[in-house]
Amino acid sequence: MNDVLDVALRLVIVFAVFMVLPLVVGQTEHKVMAHMQGRLGPMYAGGFHGWAQLVADGVKFAQKEDIVPAEADRRIFQLAPAVALLPYLLVLVAIPIGPSEGAVGQVVDAGIFFVLAVMGVGVLGSLMAGWASANKFSLLGGLRTAAQLLAYELPMLLAAASVAMAAGTVSLPGILDAFEWWWLPWQIVGALVFFVAGLAELQRPPFDMPVADSEIIFGAYTEYTGLRFALFLLAEYAGIVVLCGLTTVLFLGGWHGPFGADGLGWVWTLLKTAVLAFVVIWLRVSYPRLREDQLQKLAWTTLIPLALAQIALTGIVKVAIS
Amino acid sequence: MTLAATAAHAALAAHPAPSGFLSPTGVEIAFLLVGIATLGAALVTVTTKQLVHAALWLVVALGGLAVEYLLLTAEFIAWVQVLIYVGSVVVLLLFGLMLTRAPIGRSPDADSGNRWAALGVAVAAAGALVWVVVDAFRTTWIDLDGPAQGSTEATGSFLFRHWVLPFEALSVLLLAALVGAIVLSRKRGKEQS
Numbered sequence: 001m002n003d004v005l006d007v008a009l010r011l012v013i014v015f016a017v018f019m020v021l022p023l024v025v026g027q028t029e030h031k032v033m034a035h036m037q038g039r040l041g042p043m044y045a046g047g048f049h050g051w052a053q054l055v056a057d058g059v060k061f062a063q064k065e066d067i068v069p070a071e072a073d074r075r076i077f078q079l080a081p082a083v084a085l086l087p088y089l090l091v092l093v094a095i096p097i098g099p100s101e102g103a104v105g106q107v108v109d110a111g112i113f114f115v116l117a118v119m120g121v122g123v124l125g126s127l128m129a130g131w132a133s134a135n136k137f138s139l140l141g142g143l144r145t146a147a148q149l150l151a152y153e154l155p156m157l158l159a160a161a162s163v164a165m166a167a168g169t170v171s172l173p174g175i176l177d178a179f180e181w182w183w184l185p186w187q188i189v190g191a192l193v194f195f196v197a198g199l200a201e202l203q204r205p206p207f208d209m210p211v212a213d214s215e216i217i218f219g220a221y222t223e224y225t226g227l228r229f230a231l232f233l234l235a236e237y238a239g240i241v242v243l244c245g246l247t248t249v250l251f252l253g254g255w256h257g258p259f260g261a262d263g264l265g266w267v268w269t270l271l272k273t274a275v276l277a278f279v280v281i282w283l284r285v286s287y288p289r290l291r292e293d294q295l296q297k298l299a300w301t302t303l304i305p306l307a308l309a310q311i312a313l314t315g316i317v318k319v320a321i322s
Numbered sequence: 323m324t325l326a327a328t329a330a331h332a333a334l335a336a337h338p339a340p341s342g343f344l345s346p347t348g349v350e351i352a353f354l355l356v357g358i359a360t361l362g363a364a365l366v367t368v369t370t371k372q373l374v375h376a377a378l379w380l381v382v383a384l385g386g387l388a389v390e391y392l393l394l395t396a397e398f399i400a401w402v403q404v405l406i407y408v409g410s411v412v413v414l415l416l417f418g419l420m421l422t423r424a425p426i427g428r429s430p431d432a433d434s435g436n437r438w439a440a441l442g443v444a445v446a447a448a449g450a451l452v453w454v455v456v457d458a459f460r461t462t463w464i465d466l467d468g469p470a471q472g473s474t475e476a477t478g479s480f481l482f483r484h485w486v487l488p489f490e491a492l493s494v495l496l497l498a499a500l501v502g503a504i505v506l507s508r509k510r511g512k513e514q515s
Contacts, residue, residue, distance in 0.1 A: 073426050076378065110474045113401035120409025124381065127416050131374055134426050146417035153410060170398075170474050 010106070011093075018089050022237035023054050029237075029281045030054075036285045057230075064226035071134035072223065080132060081224070081231035084125025087118045088238035095245045096173045098255050098265035104173060111172035112160050115246060116153075119201070122235065123149045126203075126210070129232070130220030141219020144210040144292065145203065151299035152200040158307035159194035162314045163187060163250045176254045184253070186317060190310040191251035193303050195276070198243040200295070202236060204280060206287035209295055244276035245269070252276075353393045360386030371428040377415050384408050395464055396472030 030053060034041025046052025068074055094111050096104035108114045123145060130142020164170045166187060167178040200207035203219075211219035221232050248254055252272050255265030290298065363382035370376050384407040391400035434440070464471060481489060 071426065073374075076375075108397070110398040110401045113398065113405055117401045117405035117409055120405060120413075123413065124408070124416075127413065127420075128378070131416070131420060131424055132426070139420060139424075143417065143420050146413050146420065149413055150410070150417065157405075 014093050015089070018092050018238060021241045022234055025240050025277050025281075026054050026233075026237045027051065028277065029284075032278065032281045033285050036282070061227055061230035066226045066228060067223075069134055069223050073132040073134070076128050076132040077223075078228070080125045080129035081228045081235070082125070083128060084122055085231050085235040085238065087122035088235060088242050090118050091115045091242050092238075092245075094172060095242070095249060096176060096254065097269045099176070100265075107171065107173055110170050111174075112164055112170045112250075115172070115242075116157060116160060119239075119242065120149070120153060122239070123201070125232075125235070126220045129224065133220070133223040135223050137216040137218075137222050138220050140216045141210045141222070144216075145220060147292070148200055148203065148207065148210060148295060151296050152197040152303070155193050155299060155303035155307045156197035156201065158304065158311060159190040159197065160250060162190040162307070162310045165311065165314045165318060172249055176249060176256070179253045179256055181253070181256070184251075187251050187310070187314070189306055190314075191247065193307045193310065194251065195243070195247050197299070197303060198247065199280065199283070200299070202239040202243060204236070204240070205284040206290050207295060208289055209292055212289060240277055240280050241273070244273045244280065247276055248272040349393055353390060356386050356389045356393070360390065371433075373419055373429055374416070374424050374426075377412060377419060380415070381408055381412050384412070391472075394472060396477070398474040398477045399472065 031041045031049070042050030042053035044050055045056040068077055091114075093106050094104070094108045094114055096107075098104075126145045127142050130138045130140075130145065133139075163175060166183060167175040169175060169178065203210050211221065216222070221229060224232060248269055253268075254272075255269050257264070257268035360383050363379050363386060367376050367379040367383055370379065384403065388400045388403040388408075391397075391403060
């Protein structure tokens with residue numbers, strides 16, 4: 001009975017984090033973007049600096065009519081948002097937030113492979129949405145999504161493999177246990193490759209070609225309204241949380257910090273994740289959208305060679321110090 | 323009825339250990355059910371007339387296989403299966419479908435005169451594989467209470483201690499395929515220009 005209670009409690013906590021953190025990132029994006037662009041952003045909903053804006057947005061989305069286009073493939077069209085969102089919930093289960101046994105939803109032996117595999121499944125949701133909408137813009141968006149995923153999955157995997165080599169394990173808590181501060185300069189190239197490839201996989205600006213609103217309206221999500229559209233948006237922000245959390249765990253040492261290792265580890269994890277999330281928002285405000293050919297070129301001619309070089313460096317140092 | 327009962331009795335007598343043939347533990351029942359679902363999804367994949375639906379049913383079949391690996395404690399293999407097949411191969415397939423043609427609804431020409439030959443090859447291949455697996459692992463049982471036998475560490479050391487040569491041969495084969503693909507694509511570019 002105790003075990004059941006333990007599992008249930010962990011799942012409830014993970015679910016709560018999954019519901020709250022993406023909204024926090026979304027609200028931060030509203031405010032940070034606004035201030036970087038010399039405006040105020042939402043100020044009214046909820047009273048204090050518009051903190052309840054996203055809650056109000058959620059209520060608005062829930063009230064809208066759920067429309068399925070007449071020509072669309074109904075079942076796949078309706079299933080797609082769930083396929084896009086649920087993988088991120090699953091990934092969150094495996095990300096350790098602190099040093100103790102209780103600070104991770106579930107210890108997964110092959111943690112890196114688990115998180116990357118499940119995150120890859122999420123993209124199927126966009127592909128299903130793009131195809132099932134029976135809309136040319138949606139289909140183009142789906143195509144671009146697939147091309148982008150194919151290009152950026154490889155550098156992401158290679159960068160993660162470099163950390164796994166350094167730590168000698170593929171389990172996320174195991175990697176954190178093995179972490180030393182000098183891994184930071186050692187793995188910095190891998191970290192950059194991982195973060196950039198992750199941004200591209202999430203289709204965040206400047207890699208938002210698949211949803212480029214000035215060309216193809218909103219890509220695969222063009223035909224969606226109401227709650228299903230909100231689920232796609234939630235998937236994007238959950239993706240930011242997951243990507244930043246993963247980068248923190250793999251490359252920035254997770255709960256390791258200059259002080260307060262006992263009991264304060266989760267603060268370090270959250271702090272590093274928050275800083276990375278801020279960088280994600282910052283990049284959106286500062287960079288113009290990359291063209292499709294530039295996207296592919298960046299992945300195949302820059303990121304993959306960099307990731308391979310990082311793996312070679314990791315191997316050399318690993319052999320040298322052992 | 324009596325024949326089945328005797329057979330079951332004989333099977334039990336042959337394995338007096340707690341692990342009788344398909345003794346109804348939860349894991350084995352789950353294994354069977356997932357197996358049936360996987361087989362069903364695979365059948366739908368090859369019989370459906372809707373191209374994209376076939377690709378999506380393939381996701382179900384491959385995911386079901388990953389669950390089977392998980393139930394056999396081979397966690398690493400399971401996640402690699404999801405990563406490579408669901409995350410990359412199916413995405414590539416869908417990309418190809420969307421790039422060429424992916425009509426919503428039935429494709430009347432999604433059929434082939436070779437279907438009986440294909441069925442024959444499939445049945446022969448399945449028969450050979452099932453026979454090999456059954457013959458190889460007939461009396462092997464996985465101890466679910468002990469340390470995981472399919473963990474990443476076990477898989478890695480097994481692969482690189484006992485199966486290094488096939489592994490390296492496979493990687494050379496893949497490299498050859500890669501080089502071949504580049505050569506083919508370059509040749510076509512020259513003809514066009």
